[in-house]
Amino acid sequence: xxxxxxxxxxxxxxxxxxxxxxxxxxxxxxxxxxxxxxxxxxxxxxxxxxxxxxxxxxxxxxxxxxxxxxxxxxxxxxxxxxxxxxxxxxxxxxxxxxxxxxxxxxxxxxxxxxxxxxxxxxxxxxxxxxxxxxxxxxxxxxxxxxxxxxxxxxxxxxxxxxxxxxxxxxxxxxxxxxxxxxxxxxxxxxxxxxxxxxxxxxxxxxxxxxxxxxxxxxxxxxxxxxxxxxxxxxxxxxxxxxxxxxxxxxxxxxxxxxxxxxxxxxxxxxxxxxxxxxxxxxxxxxxxxxxxxxxxxxxxxxxxxxxxxxxxxxxxxxxxxxxxxxxxxxxxxxxxxxxxxxxxxxxxxxxxxxxxxxxxxxxxxxxxxxxxxxxxxxxxxxxxxxxxxxxxxxxxxxxxxxxxxxxxxxxxxxxxxxxxxxxxxxxxxxxxxxxxxxxxxxxxxxxxxxxxxxxxxxxxxxxxxxxxxxxxxxxxxxxxxxxxxxxxxxxxxxxxxxxxxxxxxxxxxxxxxxxxxxxxxxxxxxxxxxxxxxxxxxxxxxxxxxxxxxxxxxxxxxxxxxxxxxxxxxxxxxxxxxxxxxxxxxxxxxxxxxxxxxxxxxxxxxxxxxxxxxxxxxxxxxxxxxxxxxxxxxxxxxxxxxxxxx
Numbered sequence: 194x195x196x197x198x199x200x201x202x203x204x205x206x207x208x209x210x211x212x213x214x215x216x217x218x219x220x221x222x223x224x225x226x227x228x229x230x231x232x233x234x235x236x237x238x239x240x241x242x243x244x245x246x247x248x249x250x251x252x253x254x255x256x257x258x259x260x261x262x263x264x265x266x267x268x269x270x271x272x273x274x275x276x277x278x279x280x281x282x283x284x285x286x287x288x289x290x291x292x293x294x295x296x297x298x299x300x301x302x303x304x305x306x307x308x309x310x311x312x313x314x315x316x317x318x319x320x321x322x323x324x325x326x327x328x329x330x331x332x333x334x335x336x337x338x339x340x341x342x343x344x345x346x347x348x349x350x351x352x353x354x355x356x357x358x359x360x361x362x363x364x365x366x367x368x369x370x371x372x373x374x375x376x377x378x379x380x381x382x383x384x385x386x387x388x389x390x391x392x393x394x395x396x397x398x399x400x401x402x403x404x405x406x407x408x409x410x411x412x413x414x415x416x417x418x419x420x421x422x423x424x425x426x427x428x429x430x431x432x433x434x435x436x437x438x439x440x441x442x443x444x445x446x447x448x449x450x451x452x453x454x455x456x457x458x459x460x461x462x463x464x465x466x467x468x469x470x471x472x473x474x475x476x477x478x479x480x481x482x483x484x485x486x487x488x489x490x491x492x493x494x495x496x497x498x499x500x501x502x503x504x505x506x507x508x509x510x511x512x513x514x515x516x517x518x519x520x521x522x523x524x525x526x527x528x529x530x531x532x533x534x535x536x537x538x539x540x541x542x543x544x545x546x547x548x549x550x551x552x553x554x555x556x557x558x559x560x561x562x563x564x565x566x567x568x569x570x571x572x573x574x575x576x577x578x579x580x581x582x583x584x585x586x587x588x589x590x591x592x593x594x595x596x597x598x599x600x601x602x603x604x605x606x607x608x609x610x611x612x613x614x615x616x617x618x619x620x621x622x623x624x625x626x627x628x629x630x631x632x633x634x635x636x637x638x639x640x641x642x643x644x645x646x647x648x649x650x651x652x653x654x655x656x657x658x659x660x661x662x663x664x665x666x667x668x669x670x671x672x673x674x675x676x677x678x679x680x681x682x683x684x685x686x687x688x689x690x691x692x693x694x695x696x697x698x699x700x701x702x703x704x705x706x707x708x709x710x711x712x713x714x715x716x717x718x719x720x721x722x723x724x725x726x727x728x729x730x731x732x733x734x735x736x737x738x739x740x741x742x743x744x745x746x747x748x749x750x751x752x753x754x755x756x757x758x759x760x761x762x763x764x765x766x767x768x769x770x771x772x773x774x775x776x777x778x779x780x781x782x783x784x785x786x787x788x789x790x791x792x793x794x795x796x797x798x799x800x801x802x803x804x805x806x807x808x809x810x811x812x813x814x815x816x817x818x819x820x821x822x823x824x825x826x827x828x829x830x831x832x833x834x835x836x837x838x839x
Contacts, residue, residue, distance in 0.1 A: 195535035195573065195575050196226065196227055196230065196364055196502065196505060196535075196536055197274070197505060197509065197532070197535075198277075198535075198575060198795035199226055199295070200226055200274065200509065201220070201274060201275070201277060202220055202279060202507075203226060204222055204274075204478060206751055207219065207274065208271060208274060208275040208678060209275075210267060211268065211271035211272050211274075211275050211349045211491065214271055215269060216264070216267035216268065216270070217695055219271065220256075220506070220507075221257050222483055224255060224256075224506050225294065227502045227503075227506050228252075228503065228810060229777065230498075230502055230532075230536070231251075231499065231502045231503065231506075232248060232528055234495050234496075234498055234499040234750065235247075235248050235251060235362055235450075235499060235503065237495055238447075238448075238450070238453075238492060238495055238496060239450040239453075240497065244267075244450050244618060247450040247451075247454075250454060251450075251454060251503075251581055254454055254457070254458070255503060255506055257506060257537075258458065258461045258507050259506075260459070261461065261462070261465060261542075262461070262465055262507065262508060263465065264296060266465065266467065266508070266510075268481070269275065269360070269510055270508055270509045270510035270511075271509075271510075272510070273469075273509070273510035274509045274510060277575075277809070278539075278575045278577070280470070280512055280539060280682065281575075281577045281579055281754040281755065282753050283746055283747060283749055283750060283751075283754075284315065284747045285315065285316055285365075285682045285683075285751040286313050286314055286316065286677070286682070286685075286743050286746065286747070287314065287315075287316035287317070287318060287361065287579070287681055287682055287683065287684040287685065288309065288312075288314045288316070288317055288318070288685050288686075288687055288690075289318040289320070289581075289584055289685070289686050289687060290302075290317070290319065290320065290686075290717070290735065291319075291320045291332075291585070291687075291714060292319055292320065292346050292716060293346065293769045294687075294716045294717060295687050295716075295717045296630055296717060296719075298346050298347045298351070299322070299342070299346050299347040299351040299352055299354075299355050300347060300351055300355075300440060302317075302319070302355060302713050303351075303355045303358050304818045306323060306358060306359070306362055306364070307420035309364060310362065310364075310720065311740070312690060312736070312739070312740055312742060312743065313364060313740060313743035313747065314364070314685075314743075315364045315365060315368065316364065316366075316367060316469075316470070316682065316684075316709055317359065317364060317365070317366055318364045318367040318368075318470075318472065318684065319366070319367070319368055319818075320332065320333060320369070320585060321333030321334060321336065321368075321369050322342055322343060322346045322368070323336055323337070323338050323339060323340065323341055323343060324336070324337040324341045324342075324343045324350070324617075325337055325343060325376060325439060326376050326377075326378050326388060328704050329439070329441065329704050330376065330441070330704075331438065331439055331441075331442060332538060332710075332714075333368070333369075334371055334438075334440050334442070334474060335371075335374075335375075335376035335377075335378075335439065335441050336371045336375055336376055336379065337375075337376050337378045337379055338379075338701070339370070339371075339459040339460075339462065339463050340459070340462045340463055340466070342749045343461075344744050346372075346518060347431070348437075349466070349596050351700065352466050352467075353466060354468065355670060356465065356466055356467025356468070360467065360469070365469040365470060366467060366468055366469050366470070367468070367469065367471070367472055367514065367540060368463065368466075368469035368470075368471065368472065369471075369472045369474050369516075370459075370460055370463060370471050370473055370474065371474045371475075372441055372445075372456065372460075372473050372474060372475070372476055372479065372500075372765045373409075373437075373438075373445060373474065373475040373476065373478045374436075374437070374438060374442040374444045374445055374475070375443055375445065375481055376442060376443070377423055377440075377441070377442075377443055379439045379443075381395045381396075382396070382443055384425065385398070386429050386430055386656045386811045387429070388430060393430070393432070394446065394449050394451075394614060395445060395449060395451070395452050395455075396434055396435065396443045396444065396445060396446050396447055397435035397444055397446050397481060398432040398433065398434050398435075398526065399424075399432060399433045400431065400432060400433075401433070402424075402433060404483070405423070405424040405433045406426070407483045407484075408423060408435070408483055408487070409422065409423060409424070409483070410484075411483075411484055411485055411486055411487075412437070412486060412487060413444055413486055414584060414632065415437055415438050415630075416438065417632040417706055418630050418631065418632075419439070419630075419708070420436070420438065420439045420440055423435060423436065423437050424436060425440040433474060435481065435585075435813065437478060437487075438475070444478070444481065446481075447478075447479055447480060447492075447496055448480075448481075450667065453496070453499070453500075457500065457503055457504075459629060460500065460504060461507055461508065464504070464508050464511045465508075468511065469510065469511060469512070470512050470513075470540070471504075471511060471512070471513050471514065472510070472514045472516055473497065473500075473513055473514065473515055473516055473538065474516050475491065475516060476497055476516060476527070476538075477489050477493065477515055477517045477518075477527075478493075478494040479492075479493040479496050479497070480492035480496060488515070488519065489517075489519055489523050491657070494526065494527070494529070494530075494537060495531065495533075497515075497527065497538065498529060498533045498536050498537050500513070501536060501537055501538065502536065504738075510796070512538075512539040512540060513537075513538040513539055513540070514538060514539075514540040514541065514542070515527035515528075515537070515538035515540065515541040515542065516543075517542070517546045518541060518542065518586075518589055518591070519544075519591070520591055520593065521545040521565055521568065521569050521591070521592075521593060522543065522568070522569065522570070522593075524541055524542075524543075524545060524569070525541075525569060525570050525571075525572050525835065527541050528541060528572050528573050528576040529573065534573050535573035535574075535575050535576060538576070539575070539577070540576065540577055540578070540579055540682065541572075541576070541579065542578070542579045542581065543578035543579060543580045543581070543642055543679075543681060543744045544589070544591065545565060545566070545569065545591070546566070546578070546580055546676075547580075547581055547582060547583070547588070548588060548589060548590060548591060548592065548678065549561060549562045549565055549566065549592070550562070550582065550672055550675060551582075551588055551611075551615070551640070551647065552592070552611060552646075552773070553769070553787045554588075554648065554668060554787060554789075555578060555610070555611055555614040555615065555622075555624075556674070556788065557767055557787050557788045557789065558766045558767055558788075559766060559767065559768065559769045559787055560600045560766055561592065561596060561600060561602075562769060563760060563762070563769075564596045564599060564600055565592060565596050566595065566760060568593070568596065571756055572756065574755070574756055574791065577624060577681050577754045578680060578681030578682070578754070579681060579682050579684050580675075580676040580679050580680075580681040580682065580683050580684065581676060581683070581686070582644050582672050582676060582685075582686070583643070583644050583647075583682040583686055583713065584684075584686060584688070584711060585639050585691070585710065585713075587629040587630070587639035587640060588615075588639060588640040588641070589639045589708055590611055590612075590640075592604075592608075592638070605636065608636075608637070609636065612628060612638050612640065612642070615640045615642065615647055616628045616638075616640060622664065623648075623649030623652050623653065623661060623664075624642070624646070624647050624649055624652070625642060625646040625649075625651040625652050625694075625695060626640050626641060626642030626646065626647050626648070627640070627641045627642060627709045627712055628640065628641075628709070629641045629709050629710055636813060641709045641710050641712050641713050642695055642712060642713050643688065643689070643693055643694055643695050643696075643712070643713045644669060644672070644686065644689040644692075645665065645669060645689070645692040645693060645694050646694050646695040646713075648665045648668040648669050648672070649664065649665040649668065650662065650665035650669070650692055650694065650731070651694045651695060653665050654694075662731065664789060664830055664831060666692065666731055666734055666735060667830065667831035667832070668831050669689070669692060669735055670733055670735060670738045670742075670831075670833075671751045671786075671831045671832070672739075672835045673685070673689075673739050673742065673744055673785070674785070674814070674833045674835070675769075675783070675785060675833075677739075677743065677746045678752060678773065678781065678783050679758060679771070679783075680754040680756070680757065680773070681760035682754075683746075685739070687715075687717055688715050688717055689720065690735060690736050690739050690740075691717075691718050691721045691722070691732040691735060691736055692731050692732050692734075692735040693717075693718055693721075693732075694715070695712045695713065695715070696711070696713075696714065696715035698710060699711030699712060699714075709725065718732065721733075725737070736830070741814075742814070745813060745814065745835070748777070749773075749781060750779070751773045751774070751775035751779045751780060751781050752773055752781065757773055757774045757775065758771055758772070758773060758774075759771060759772045759773075759774055761782075761798065761802070762795050763795075763798060764794070764795065765792050765793070765794050767786060767787050767788035767792045768784065768785065768786055768787070768792055768794055768828065769783075769784070769785045769787065770782065770783065770784050770785075770794075770798070771783050772802065778837075778838045779838070780802075780803075780804075780837075780838050781813075781835055781836065781837065782799070782802060782804045782834075782835075782836040782838075783833065783834070783835055783836075784826070784828060784833060784836065785828075785831075785832075785833040786828035786829065786830065786831060786832050786833070787831070788830060788831075789830045789831070790830060791827055791828065791830065792827070792828050793825040793826060793827050793828070794825070794826050794828075795824065795825065795826075796808075796821045796824045796825055797824070798825050799826065799836070803838050803839055804837075804838055804839060805821070805839055806839030808820060808824075809821065810820050810826070810836050810839075811832070811837045811838060811839070812834045812835065813835050813836070813837050814833070814834065814835045
């Protein structure tokens with residue numbers, strides 16, 4: 194059973210008035226409720242015969258961690274616990290941003306709270322703000338601390354003031370917890386380099402190549418171009434250190450229970466600053482085992498569930514987001530399976546939907562989109578997706594080969610086509626993107642570029658082709674209409690609401706120029722924001738269209754995620770149709786045309802689903818009643834409808 198739901202049921206009487214409830218008594222209730230599952234998870238990972246006193250240390254640790262949480266946040270936890278699955282609400286709309294690229298520092302972000310509210314944003318994902326190495330640091334994902342704010346962003350006081358202001362404005366905050374690795378400058382790593390046997394045990398370290406070579410036999414390379422291999426030799430200690438991502442990022446050894454407990458303490462210290470959502474970074478990699486690819490292992494799922502149960506016990510208002518960019522069938526596993534169903538992460542990235550949408554833009558067809566989405570098992574009812582078009586990272590092409598073959602395409606050739614389409618190999622393609630981490634051994638690669646540049650706006654503006662400019666704008670708005678209406682939390686990357694193009698300034702930075710992902714991490718265009726009243730300009734067109742859609746989304750209760758998204762087939766391969774089903778007349782039907790030419794579908798589909806009345810349909814986006822022509826529904830290039838039931 195979902196433990197959070199069980200807590201609410203057991204505490205229902207007390208939670209009727211959370212402000213008068215005793216956080217301490219409810220903590221004891223949560224600890225008692227979760228204790229059996231916590232013990233089961235812990236002892237599976239850390240058998241008592243090998244770690245005789247470790248579980249007792251964890252049980253002593255949990256009350257101590259609870260005491261570190263402020264009274265304000267303890268009561269905030271109870272308010273959110275009473276609300277239940279608040280993150281499934283249709284009122285949730287997020288934005289991801291780099292603090293310095295958005296508006297200088299934390300104070301700058303605080304100053305822009307009115308901007309977020311104007312657009313309708315109430316969930317902020319701030320990219321890493323903690324201290325990191327001065328040179329290469331993987332965009333802040335090489336951490337020197339889990340709590341200390343890097344001076345370029347401000348101070349700990351600035352962070353606390355920001356989180357207080359966000360709470361006062363009903364805006365939730367998400368921060369990253371880099372759970373898989375630390376930087377080589379982290380205190381544990383420094384002590385390990387100084388010869389401490391204890392802290393060498395916090396990482397995967399080996400005196401020769403025997404075990405590393407055994408791992409390498411099956412381990413893939415994450416960054417084959419800039420960081421080939423998975424181990425780095427450190428001559429200071431004559432040891433090989435596991436570094437799956439970059440040489441300066443050391444993988445933590447979670448087979449050591451002390452590592453888990455110290456990282457749990459780091460997690461609680463981080464959320465005690467006022468964090469509502471924790472993005473568990475690279476969680477698929479947490480457990481390492483020779484003879485496997487060391488991703489998505491059963492032990493990793495046990496470990497994530499253990500983190501979740503302990504976090505839920507100490508800070509039940511805080512939820513976990515799974516940053517698992519894995520095969521479609523593996524993604525839902527991070528919500529939990531079997532007796533862990535609903536007891537791992539509450540939220541996960543819908544990476545499959547993201548990649549499939551870009552695939553449909555390139556192919557102008559929805560065949561793979563339908564095939565793939567229909568194969569993904571239904572998620573647990575108290576979980577939800579993050580739906581997004583892009584993030585700070587690259588766009589991977591992790592489709593199931595079988596699905597590509599089933600629609601009559603060759604998998605390798607299709608991926609090659611997508612790279613060519615988006616990365617400026619095909620002259621006729623409107624996209625302006627770049628290849629990230631091309632692996633010459635396998636031919637694999639990923640795609641980088643801003644949403645607007647990938648959609649064709651950059652190229653269209655450079656050629657002053659008005660028709661191409663309009664089609665690019667229509668693509669951008671249509672794609673956002675999907676993430677705003679599909680089941681889950683829509684997350685907009687800062688700048689996409691303005692149609693911001695690629696940023697090539699990173700090429701002048703020694704520490705960034707080898708990482709093409711920086712091309713899609715532009716600074717925020719505040720000059721464009723100043724001219725939003727000039728509605729003929731493309732940033733204004735995109736901004737006001739998204740603002741309108743966000744406002745519509747928040748009014749439509751049927752868009753809350755209750756596993757109520759249903760795909761509908763059509764005989765037109767260019768059109769996507771899905772329904773957000775509701776009780777009686779509450780449904781919304783979404784139609785999207787992925788082609789550059791007008792497309793039609795048989796109106797009988799809409800009639801069967803009760804979205805036609807007297808041969809007409811009601812589009813709530815345009816607030817128009819649209820009559821059918823000869824019983825057909827026509828969609829112009831990249832047009833979409835949100836239809837209400839007749």
